[in-house]
Amino acid sequence: MNLILQQMTENKISEEEIREVFDKAAQFLPGTKYVVCKLDDELDFSGHYQKQGYNYAVMFYFPLDENVWDGYTEERMATLQTRCFPNATRLGVYAQKLCDEAGIPFYRPPIGKDHMTPPYITPLSVKAVGTKGGAGWIGKSDLLITFEYGPKITTLGALFYADNFTVGTPVTDNSCGNCHRCADACPWHNIYGNSWHEGVTRDDLVDYHGCSVSRYLASNNDSVDIPDVGKKVACCRCMMACPVGIRNILAVINSQNQEM
Ligand code: SF4
Numbered sequence: 001m002n003l004i005l006q007q008m009t010e011n012k013i014s015e016e017e018i019r020e021v022f023d024k025a026a027q028f029l030p031g032t033k034y035v036v037c038k039l040d041d042e043l044d045f046s047g048h049y050q051k052q053g054y055n056y057a058v059m060f061y062f063p064l065d066e067n068v069w070d071g072y073t074e075e076r077m078a079t080l081q082t083r084c085f086p087n088a089t090r091l092g093v094y095a096q097k098l099c100d101e102a103g104i105p106f107y108r109p110p111i112g113k114d115h116m117t118p119p120y121i122t123p124l125s126v127k128a129v130g131t132k133g134g135a136g137w138i139g140k141s142d143l144l145i146t147f148e149y150g151p152k153i154t155t156l157g158a159l160f161y162a163d164n165f166t167v168g169t170p171v172t173d174n175s176c177g178n179c180h181r182c183a184d185a186c187p188w189h190n191i192y193g194n195s196w197h198e199g200v201t202r203d204d205l206v207d208y209h210g211c212s213v214s215r216y217l218a219s220n221n222d223s224v225d226i227p228d229v230g231k232k233v234a235c236c237r238c239m240m241a242c243p244v245g246i247r248n249i250l251a252v253i254n255s256q257n258q259e260m
């Protein structure tokens with residue numbers, strides 16, 4: 001048996017040791033949190049990663065670092081995303097380094113970069129890790145609405161191996177109530193207004209193709225091009241409209257401003 005498979009069969013690294021590493025990684029960016037769930041066939045539909053020995057998935061998430069919802073413009077959103085996405089990459093590189101040093105098998109699946117061609121799926125659905133790990137629910141907007149920061153977050157998804165690890169409590173129903181703000185905010189009516197619960201799919205909630213293509217076509221402004229993702233996430237009006245978590249995000253932003 002090669003070394004990696006042997007390590008991923010039983011490596012006697014305790015949950016406490018792994019949490020220590022994840023907690024340290026989470027200190028990299030203000031307000032960062034993480035949740036963990038079992039890697040199952042729903043997340044890893046081809047079994048590819050499970051065959052490699054990974055058995056848990058983790059989602060790190062941190063809040064937007066600027067209030068762009070007051071005085072929103074696509075340009076401001078694009079500037080923010082251009083800053084936040086590389087932060088997620090940097091966090092991932094740091095977490096990888098810490099895990100490597102501690103001997104924890106850890107892998108970051110690639111993220112999707114083609115947002116114009118169906119079926120728009122990535123090797124690991126970080127949103128699904130978020131709901132299964134207990135971070136939040138899927139909103140009417142099809143965004144992950146975290147209890148802490150709502151949808152105004154950047155995420156990092158990864159896989160790891162542990163002999164045993166305590167996972168979060170899965171979220172199986174939404175807490176949107178009668179709110180409809182995200183659907184009302186979409187200029188292209190891509191959000192149907194349906195409520196999510198376990199089993200409801202993306203296609204029940206939004207016109208995903210319409211979202212990607214509408215955003216692209218509507219943005220003939222090159223200043224909203226975001227490296228690696230083009231104009232895809234320069235809209236986010238649905239994200240900006242969601243009231244969940246705003247107070248917590250502002251608290252993180254304010255604490256950062258005070259430290260500077
Ligand atoms: S990102 Fe923009 S186009 Fe897409 S669903 Fe949200 S508001 Fe609508």
Ligand code: SF4
Binds near residue numbers: 182
């Ligand atoms: S804006 Fe309202 S309906 Fe939309 S995801 Fe947020 S809480 Fe749910």
